[in-house]
Amino acid sequence: MTSAARATNSSNVIADRLRTSIRDGGLLPGTRLVQEKLAAELDVSRIPxxxxxxxxxxxxxxxVLPQRGMHVAELSRADIEDLFxxxxxxxxxxxxxxxxxxxxxxxxxxxxxAEQMRDKGADAAGRATLNYEFHRRIYELADRRLSLRFIDQLLHLVEPYSRRWVRSGHELTRIDDEHAAMVEALRTHDAELLRRVIVAHVEGARDHVLARHPG
Amino acid sequence: MTSAARATNSSNVIADRLRTSIRDGGLLPGTRLVQEKLAAELDVSRIPxxxxxxxxxxxxxxxVLPQRGMHVAELSRADIEDLFxxxxxxxxxxxxxxxxxxxxxxxxxxxxxAEQMRDKGADAAGRATLNYEFHRRIYELADRRLSLRFIDQLLHLVEPYSRRWVRSGHELTRIDDEHAAMVEALRTHDAELLRRVIVAHVEGARDHVLARHPG
DNA sequence: GCCGCTGCGAATGTATACAGTCGCAGCGTT
DNA sequence: AACGCTGCGACTGTATACATTCGCAGCGGC
Structure with missing residues (x-):
C-alpha cells in the first residue's frame, strides 16, 4: 500500500495540486474557478x-453551480461546528x-x-502542509481504509479555517506542544493518553476557530 | 435547500443513475466499467x-486503476467492519x-x-431504494450538511452488501419492525428511544452481514 | 518446454472544436 | 427616471477525433 506504484493520470495529479492549494491558502474559500484560466495556469486541458x-x-x-461555474467551497459556522x-x-x-x-x-x-513544523515559525503555508501530513500519518497507522478516507476529507475541509485564525504565537506553541505530546504517547504506546491528547487537540482547534469565526 | 432548483447538467444525472444502479444491485461490486459501453448504454458521450x-x-x-480502467468498488471484510x-x-x-x-x-x-417497504416483500431492488430513502430522510432532519454527506456515502457503500445477505423473511421482518419503531419514536419525540433503535438497527445489520460475509 | 520479445487490438487519456446557457450592458419605451 | 427587451460576450457543457498505454497472443530463441 505504501509503495503502491500509483500510475499517475493527470486528473489525479491535478486534484492533488488543487487540494494542496486549498489547504495551504493559495486558493481561498469562495474563489471562482474559471476552467480555461485554471487549465492554462496548470498547463493542462480542460478535460482532466x-x-x-x-x-x-x-x-x-x-x-458546482451547473451552467454557472465552480468555486472553492465556503463553510458556514454551522458547517464548522458539524465538522468538528x-x-x-x-x-x-x-x-x-x-x-x-x-x-x-x-x-x-x-x-x-512535528519538529519541522515548530521550526517553520509563522510560515502558515509551510505549517499547513506539515500539519496535514502529521495528522494523516498518525491516522494511517490505524489501518482503517474508510475511516482514513473520511478523516482525510475532514482535515482538508477544516484547514482553510484553521489557517485563517491560528496566528498568535501562543496558539502555535500550544499546537506544537500537543503534537509533541502525541509523539510521546506513541513512543510509550499509551493509547489512553493518545486519545486524550487528540480530544484536547481537536477541541482546542474547534474553540479557537469558532471563537473567531463570524456568524 | 429542499426546493433548490438544481439545474441538471448531465454529469450529475449520470452520477445519480450509477449510484442507484449500484445501490439496487444493477451493478455489482467488481463489475468492470468500460467507458464506451457504459456511455452507449446511458446514451451520453464519454466526457460527462x-x-x-x-x-x-x-x-x-x-x-480507478490509471490506464487500466475503473470498476465498482469491492469492500473487504475489514472495510465492512470499519464501515459499520x-x-x-x-x-x-x-x-x-x-x-x-x-x-x-x-x-x-x-x-x-416504511409501509411501502413492507409491502415490497422480497423485491430486493425495490426495498433497497426505499430503505435508502427512509434512512436518508431521517438523517436529513438533523440539518447537518457535512454529517449528512458522509452518512449518505456510507449508506451507498453498505447497500450492495446488505442486499446480498438480507433475504430471509425473518430478517426482513426485523428490519421493517425497527423502521416502524423509529417512526414511533419520532411521533412521540422520544430522542433517547430513537437513538437506541438506531443503534440496534445498525448493529443488527452489521451482525447479519458480517456473519455471512467471507474473509 | 520455458522464457522473453514483438506487434496487434482494445480501451483509456487528452486535445481541439463546437453548441448551449447565463449574465450584463445598452438601448428603447412608457 | 424606472422598467423591460435585445444582443453581445464569456464561460460552461458536450461531442468528435486523435494519441497513448496496457495486455495478450503468437512467434522465436535458449
Missing part, C-alpha cells in the same frame, strides 16, 4: 481539469489501533514532522 | 460519464437533532416509506 474538479466537489472542497463534531467522533476512536500499528520508525517520522 | 465516474470514485463507490463502526459513531449521535427537526408531515412521509 474538470475531472479533478468533480473529484474535489465530491469531497466537499468545491461547489465529526472529528471528535472519528479521530479519538482510533487511538487504540494507532498505538497497536505504530512502529519505531513511525514515531521517528512523526517526531521529525 | 467520466466526470460522473470521478465523482463516484471520490465517494468510494468506484475504483463509522455508522455507529455517526448515526445515533444525530437522534436529538432529528427529533428536534421532525415535523408531523415528516413522520407521515417516513411511515409511508
Amino acid at each position: 481539469l474538470r475531472e479533478a474538479l468533480h473529484t474535489l466537489a465530491a469531497e466537499g472542497l468545491i461547489e 463534531e465529526l472529528r471528535l467522533q472519528l479521530e479519538p476512536q482510533l487511538a487504540d489501533e494507532i498505538v497497536r500499528g505504530c512502529r519505531e520508525r513511525d514515531v521517528e517520522a512523526l517526531r521529525s514532522l | 460519464l467520466r466526470e460522473a465516474l470521478h465523482t463516484l470514485a471520490a465517494e468510494g463507490l468506484i475504483e 463502526e463509522l455508522r455507529l459513531q455517526l448515526e445515533p449521535q444525530l437522534a436529538d437533532e432529528i427529533v428536534r427537526g421532525c415535523r408531523e408531515r415528516d413522520v407521515e412521509a417516513l411511515r409511508s416509506l
Whole structure:
C-alpha cells in the first residue's frame, strides 16, 4: 500500500495540486474557478481539469453551480461546528489501533514532522502542509481504509479555517506542544493518553476557530 | 435547500443513475466499467460519464486503476467492519437533532416509506431504494450538511452488501419492525428511544452481514 | 518446454472544436 | 427616471477525433 506504484493520470495529479492549494491558502474559500484560466495556469486541458474538479466537489472542497461555474467551497459556522463534531467522533476512536500499528520508525517520522513544523515559525503555508501530513500519518497507522478516507476529507475541509485564525504565537506553541505530546504517547504506546491528547487537540482547534469565526 | 432548483447538467444525472444502479444491485461490486459501453448504454458521450465516474470514485463507490480502467468498488471484510463502526459513531449521535427537526408531515412521509417497504416483500431492488430513502430522510432532519454527506456515502457503500445477505423473511421482518419503531419514536419525540433503535438497527445489520460475509 | 520479445487490438487519456446557457450592458419605451 | 427587451460576450457543457498505454497472443530463441 505504501509503495503502491500509483500510475499517475493527470486528473489525479491535478486534484492533488488543487487540494494542496486549498489547504495551504493559495486558493481561498469562495474563489471562482474559471476552467480555461485554471487549465492554462496548470498547463493542462480542460478535460482532466474538470475531472479533478468533480473529484474535489465530491469531497466537499468545491461547489458546482451547473451552467454557472465552480468555486472553492465556503463553510458556514454551522458547517464548522458539524465538522468538528465529526472529528471528535472519528479521530479519538482510533487511538487504540494507532498505538497497536505504530512502529519505531513511525514515531521517528512523526517526531521529525512535528519538529519541522515548530521550526517553520509563522510560515502558515509551510505549517499547513506539515500539519496535514502529521495528522494523516498518525491516522494511517490505524489501518482503517474508510475511516482514513473520511478523516482525510475532514482535515482538508477544516484547514482553510484553521489557517485563517491560528496566528498568535501562543496558539502555535500550544499546537506544537500537543503534537509533541502525541509523539510521546506513541513512543510509550499509551493509547489512553493518545486519545486524550487528540480530544484536547481537536477541541482546542474547534474553540479557537469558532471563537473567531463570524456568524 | 429542499426546493433548490438544481439545474441538471448531465454529469450529475449520470452520477445519480450509477449510484442507484449500484445501490439496487444493477451493478455489482467488481463489475468492470468500460467507458464506451457504459456511455452507449446511458446514451451520453464519454466526457460527462467520466466526470460522473470521478465523482463516484471520490465517494468510494468506484475504483480507478490509471490506464487500466475503473470498476465498482469491492469492500473487504475489514472495510465492512470499519464501515459499520463509522455508522455507529455517526448515526445515533444525530437522534436529538432529528427529533428536534421532525415535523408531523415528516413522520407521515417516513411511515409511508416504511409501509411501502413492507409491502415490497422480497423485491430486493425495490426495498433497497426505499430503505435508502427512509434512512436518508431521517438523517436529513438533523440539518447537518457535512454529517449528512458522509452518512449518505456510507449508506451507498453498505447497500450492495446488505442486499446480498438480507433475504430471509425473518430478517426482513426485523428490519421493517425497527423502521416502524423509529417512526414511533419520532411521533412521540422520544430522542433517547430513537437513538437506541438506531443503534440496534445498525448493529443488527452489521451482525447479519458480517456473519455471512467471507474473509 | 520455458522464457522473453514483438506487434496487434482494445480501451483509456487528452486535445481541439463546437453548441448551449447565463449574465450584463445598452438601448428603447412608457 | 424606472422598467423591460435585445444582443453581445464569456464561460460552461458536450461531442468528435486523435494519441497513448496496457495486455495478450503468437512467434522465436535458449
